[in-house]
Amino acid sequence: MKVISHGLLGRETTEAIAIPLGALAASLLVFGAFVAAQGVNPLSVYHDMVRGAFGTWFSLQNTLLRAAPLMLTALCTALPARLGLIVIGGEGALAMGGLSAASAALAARAWGAPPAAVLAAMLVSGLAAGALWIGLAGALRVYRGVSETISSLLLNYIGIAILNHLVEGALRDPASLNKPSTASIGAENALGSLPGLEVHWGLAYGVLACALCYVLMHRTTFGFGAAMSGGNVRAALLAGLPVKRLVVLTCALAGACAGLAGMVEVAAVHGRANASLISGYGYTGILVAFIARHNPLAIMPVALLLGGIGASGGLLQRTARLPDATVSVLQGILFIAILASETLYGRSLIAREPKVRQAAPAPSVA
16 A cells, blocks of 8 residues: 655645745846846845835835736736636726726716716726727637737737827817826826725725636636636537637626726826826736736735835835836846746646655465
8 A cells, every 4th residue: 555645735836836936036036146247236136125115114005006906907817817818918908998987087077977976987987998908809819710919919009009199189188288198087086095004995906806806717617617618628618618708708807907907097096097007017917917827816915026026116226226127127037937937837846746655565364
């Protein structure tokens, strides 16, 4: 008889934790060599990054502000990945969600709607715009055979171009001279802060969205059908699953999350739609989703980590005299390391068969 001893954590869970942490450590080493080549002490840079992200109450709140949209845009990539799709259109969906939310707010104000109704109109409009935008990529995939990766990437450029065209043209506020923008949604219609914090309610939206998406994709028949479709399309079709509908609905839900991020940026940060909406949250959300292995619950701490890296850029400028783009270099190195570490799953030392202990043979009976 063979007795096999297993650890407290399963192999897959251990790999999902250990391999990304190893990729992060390798990225920090490469990044340290990069800043050392510029004559800066890497240890002091690491210290300043931690201090700029989590060292003070102000820096922690700044990190939380950046983490909120990252949670929502990461879901735009993580949810379709459940079906084996690579969607990278979070930036375009965020732009369209923000533009639609600002337009809905201005229309509701013109009709004399109260602040609660204005916020509701912004919420519905942002969700719908993002859902339609990424849902289009899903529909092109299942009905025309167009790669969702290419179509969602191109939709980013189209969405950004539409945003710039309208805020500089038909929707431009004449008072916005140096920076073309729509008219302000009004301070009374802004999204407030969480009690006791200087962090807007977008953080709560992000946490709630991650929790709901986890339940939907991991604890419901819809999520089981999506996982089965991603694992084996032919088996899913033979089982009678509506694969095309699952793809379109999942992509629409993913886009709605990114559209909600755009609505939050307009309602809580900028107060209007302009080019400042395009700040890279959609692209950074792709990195968050891949580090989290497309798990909605893991997206929350990873978004906090990436938000902290982004928040530390200003402090690095002041103390180490490094450009603000330095943190973008770290994000790029981390993305490459995460992609390279994908080959380790199932091949690492963790994945090897545990040692087998042979039990003593039973005594023979004459």
